[in-house]
Amino acid sequence: MCGICCVVSLSPTQIFVEKDIDEKLRRRGPNSNCDVTKTSTNPNFNCLFSAHVLHMRGRLTPQPAQDGKGNILLWNGEVFGGLPVKPQENDTDVLCHHLSTCSSANEILSVLCNVQGPWAFVYYQQAGDYLWFGRDFFGRRSLLWQFDADKSHFTLTSVGSYPTNFDRPQWQEVPAAGLYRIDVKAFAESGSLIFEVYPWVPQEMHLLSASQELKEGFPSHTAVVISQSGHMLKSPVVPLNVSIPQCSDVVESSSFSQASVKDLEVMLTCEGKRLHVNSLIDVLSEAVRKRVQCLPSELQVSASPDSDQAAVAVLFSGGIDSMILATLAHRHIPAQQPIDLLNVAFKMQKPKMLESTKKTNTHNLKPRDGTASCTQNEFDVPDRITGRLGLKELQELAPDRKWNFVEINVTQEELKKIRQERICHLVHPLDTVLDDSIGCAVWFAARGTGLIAEGIDERCFTSSAKVVLTGIGADEQLAGYSRHRVCFKNNGHAGLIQELAMDLARISSRNLGRDDRIISDHGKEARFPYLDEDVVSYLNALPVWEKADLSMPRGVGEKLLLRLTAKVLGLGDSAVLPKRAMQFGSRIAKMENKHEKASDKCKRLQTS
Numbered sequence: 001m002c003g004i005c006c007v008v009s010l011s012p013t014q015i016f017v018e019k020d021i022d023e024k025l026r027r028r029g030p031n032s033n034c035d036v037t038k039t040s041t042n043p044n045f046n047c048l049f050s051a052h053v054l055h056m057r058g059r060l061t062p063q064p065a066q067d068g069k070g071n072i073l074l075w076n077g078e079v080f081g082g083l084p085v086k087p088q089e090n091d092t093d094v095l096c097h098h099l100s101t102c103s104s105a106n107e108i109l110s111v112l113c114n115v116q117g118p119w120a121f122v123y124y125q126q127a128g129d130y131l132w133f134g135r136d137f138f139g140r141r142s143l144l145w146q147f148d149a150d151k152s153h154f155t156l157t158s159v160g161s162y163p164t165n166f167d168r169p170q171w172q173e174v175p176a177a178g179l180y181r182i183d184v185k186a187f188a189e190s191g192s193l194i195f196e197v198y199p200w201v202p203q204e205m206h207l208l209s210a211s212q213e214l215k216e217g218f219p220s221h222t223a224v225v226i227s228q229s230g231h232m233l234k235s236p237v238v239p240l241n242v243s244i245p246q247c248s249d250v251v252e253s254s255s256f257s258q259a260s261v262k263d264l265e266v267m268l269t270c271e272g273k274r275l276h277v278n279s280l281i282d283v284l285s286e287a288v289r290k291r292v293q294c295l296p297s298e299l300q301v302s303a304s305p306d307s308d309q310a311a312v313a314v315l316f317s318g319g320i321d322s323m324i325l326a327t328l329a330h331r332h333i334p335a336q337q338p339i340d341l342l343n344v345a346f347k348m349q350k351p352k353m354l355e356s357t358k359k360t361n362t363h364n365l366k367p368r369d370g371t372a373s374c375t376q377n378e379f380d381v382p383d384r385i386t387g388r389l390g391l392k393e394l395q396e397l398a399p400d401r402k403w404n405f406v407e408i409n410v411t412q413e414e415l416k417k418i419r420q421e422r423i424c425h426l427v428h429p430l431d432t433v434l435d436d437s438i439g440c441a442v443w444f445a446a447r448g449t450g451l452i453a454e455g456i457d458e459r460c461f462t463s464s465a466k467v468v469l470t471g472i473g474a475d476e477q478l479a480g481y482s483r484h485r486v487c488f489k490n491n492g493h494a495g496l497i498q499e500l501a502m503d504l505a506r507i508s509s510r511n512l513g514r515d516d517r518i519i520s521d522h523g524k525e526a527r528f529p530y531l532d533e534d535v536v537s538y539l540n541a542l543p544v545w546e547k548a549d550l551s552m553p554r555g556v557g558e559k560l561l562l563r564l565t566a567k568v569l570g571l572g573d574s575a576v577l578p579k580r581a582m583q584f585g586s587r588i589a590k591m592e593n594k595h596e597k598a599s600d601k602c603k604r605l606q607t608s
Contacts, residue, residue, distance in 0.1 A: 002063060003028035003052035003158045003520070004074035006122045008045065008131065010152035010188055015048045017157075022050070024159045024425065028520040031055040032062045036072060038124060043188035047124060047131070049074055054523055056466065057294050058090030065092050067100040070126035076141050076158060077119025078525075080290045080532070082236075083111075099123060105181070106231050108132060109198055112179060113233040116533045118516075120174075122156055129185040137200060137236050138531050139176030139508020142516040144429070146171050147193055147219035154182075154193055154219075159517045162428045162607050171429045175217040176508035178233055193222045200233045236533045240501050240540045244493045261576055263556055264567040276546055277564045279538065284565075287532035288328040291469065308404060308452075313340035313465035313524075315445050316405075317383040317585055318390030320559060320566055321471030321480075323574045325529060326390075327566075329469065330398050338402040340463040341394075343387040344445040345379040346588045347411045379409045383585035390574050397570050406461055408450035412591055415440060424605045426517045430510075434598035436605050437583035439518050442470075446519040446526075466524050472511055473530035476503035477539045478559040479548035480579045485558070488550040497544050504536075554578040 003025030009015045015037075017025070026033060029052030038047040049072050051063030056078070065073040079091035083098060095115070102108045108125070118140030123132040133156055135143050144160045147153070148169050160171035174180070178199035187193050195218065218224050267273050292312045312329055316322045322341075329339055384407065391405045419440060427439040448463025475481050479488075479496060481503075487495040512528075519526040529535065539547060542561075549557045555576040556563060566575035583589040592604070 002054055002074075002076040004063070004076050004120070004122060005048075005050040005155070005157040006074060006124075006131070006133070007048040007050075007156075008154045008182070008184060008187070009048075010045055010191065012044060012046075015046050015153070017048070017050050018161070020161045020425070021157060021159065024161070024521065025050065025052045025157070027523060028158060029053045030523045031060060034062050034064065036064045036066065038072065040129070040185075040188070043185060045184055045188040047184065049122070049124065054466070054520075054525060055296055056525060057296060058085075058088055058093070060296075061090040061092045063092060065096040067096060069100060071096075071100055072124040073099060074122040075119070076143075077115070077121060077136070078117040078294065078527075079115055079119075080294065081116030081534075082114040103127070105198070105227075105229065109179060109231055109233055113236065116236060118528070120158065129183070131182040131184050132179060133174070134179040135174055135176040135508065135513075137176065137233075137533075138504075138528075138536075139173075139512045140516065140526075140528055140531060142513040142520075143174040144171045144513075145174050145219060147222055149221035152191060154187075158520070159426060160428055162425045162605070164607060169219060172217060172219060173429060173509060173513050177217075181227075193219075195222060195224045196227050197224060198227045198231055198233060201235050237536045238540050240497070240504075241543050242497050242501075243543050244497070245543070245545055260556075261567065261572060263552075264564055264575060267560075268564055268567060273546075273564060274568075276542065276561060277568050280535075280561060280565050281568065283532075283534050283538045284324070284529060285328050285331060287529040287535050288325060288469070289332040290532075291527040291529055292329050292332050292467065295467065307336075308338055308402065308461070309464045310338040310340040310404060311465055312337075312467045312469065313342050313448060313463050314469045315442070315471070316341035316343050316387055316390065317580070317582065318343075318386035318388070318574060319383075319471075319577055319580065319585075320562055320571075320574055321474040321530070323390050323393070323571055324562065324566055324569065325469045325471055326394055326403075327397065327569050327571065328529075330394075330401055335400060338404050340404045340406055340448060340465050341387070341391060342406050342408060342445045342448050342463060342468070343384060343450075344408040344410065344441055344586050345381040345384045346415065346441075346586055346591050347378050347409065348381060348587055348590065379407070381585065381587040382580060383582070383587075386574070386577060386580075386585070393572050393574055404452055404461065404463070406448055406450045406452060406463055407458075408444055408448070410444050410588075415444075415588075415591065418443070419604060420607060422521060423518070424607055426521055427514055427605055430514050431601055431605055432598065433592075433596045433600045433602045434583070435514060436602040437588050437592075437598075439514060441582050441586045441588050442515055442518045443521065446522050446524055448522075468519055468524050468526050470515065470519075470526055470528060471530060472515065472528055473507070473536075474559060474562060475579065476500065476507055477530065477536065477547070478562055479544075479550060480559045482579070484548070485550050493544055496548075496550065500544070507531075 032053035036049045049064040073096045075092045085091045098111045120135045120141035120143040146155045181196045451458045452461040487499040547561045555578040
């Protein structure tokens, strides 16, 4: 993970990164900081490249990376496949070497589209004075842009800042639509900023047929053209299977009155179901392995038996997505090393607390000291309760593993303070109530500061993990949201397929850039196993009815394939827990205005 920034200016005066943005970039990359300036007098332009590195693999490689030809690379990504990277190598070095051998646009496109893993990059190509930049197919790394036409300043950065002066141009997320190229010399000569786009091979998920569609996400006073060369980026995943079963009428199943682990056991007697489950385990396990083992060499050394310092953490609610990630991480992390389970809860008011605990099964979750502890109960939100139950399952499944279940408790006072100081800037340019709720919950969870239980006692703890696994992508591919049931009920399998295609197409703009900015603020790296290219390709290839059966009740039908996978992996009741959104499970949504809609613009994200 890195904080990268590039400023292109036609002004002869010295250029710099604004102080508030520089501070955010430094938090993303605490291990190395460096600036490089490129200038030209004919025509006049200045380019500033600023990089802040979080050391994650191989030897520490400072950025901006430069080669002998004058090319400059800013790289915020991970090469998990596609290009060979040896364990002792740094992927920035490897990528810089491959790009230095490129002499044509097609060769640069070929290198980047072969990279499997999350990335955002900026690359100055000395030959021709071209500036290349973009995000991976899913947009798993943040990249924002801003063009100040009055000052002839164009900026690319990992993280921006909430605007205090609305007369200035606004930050926007670079669309994860393909790669972009600017002819810097032509920009300097004409003053007109033109983006040449090399799109991903057109699919239903990436509609790039008209310039007008692209223009909506571009800065004002700029122009965009789709490359006339015919060169495109090959999609890293197979197209979505849109086949519909012959009997596609929606029929509510009466076989299962409520979710049960036994229901999963019955379905697993089908040889076809078992085959799909085993294949998913293989591909998902490999995705997790790459993400928990690609670490700096000092973090791969086995920890001493009494150490509680983990290299890997999981955003953990006890739900099926995080339970499977924790279970598979256990397979690939040395037995002596702990795994941190980060569980966030927002303080409930007493009336809400009593109602919540009344509705939730808490028979085995008594206060640790045996008393009716008010302080303890105030944070017994649904995700805390299912998290403890999930911890118990993991301890039974892997009794020799040290699981650090970190109870992260957030009061309304701290929430308000941190939201204004940090979170509103990180969420920007997104601005809805949903962005606020999820952004705040993920920020506190990723910080990893909370309590760990030791018998009836508890102690303060802060996670040391630099890698944070998150389950995003599972719901979007396996029909985990309640609206998927609505689509299925109203429009059958065809409607469900259309909704799933839309979910994956917009995940870059709705989720991933925001979550990357939020988690990276702690000098940690978000990794998304469910969005591994091989995992997505496998799930895309399956017909939708093998992934979900929404005629079945909640807790079974949605994400059915994942629930069957959980059962085969040895998990218990967590396999049939219904989906519960993070903002409701952590109870952050209950701290604010009940009458807000998720899509409403959130006034709390506005700085005072």
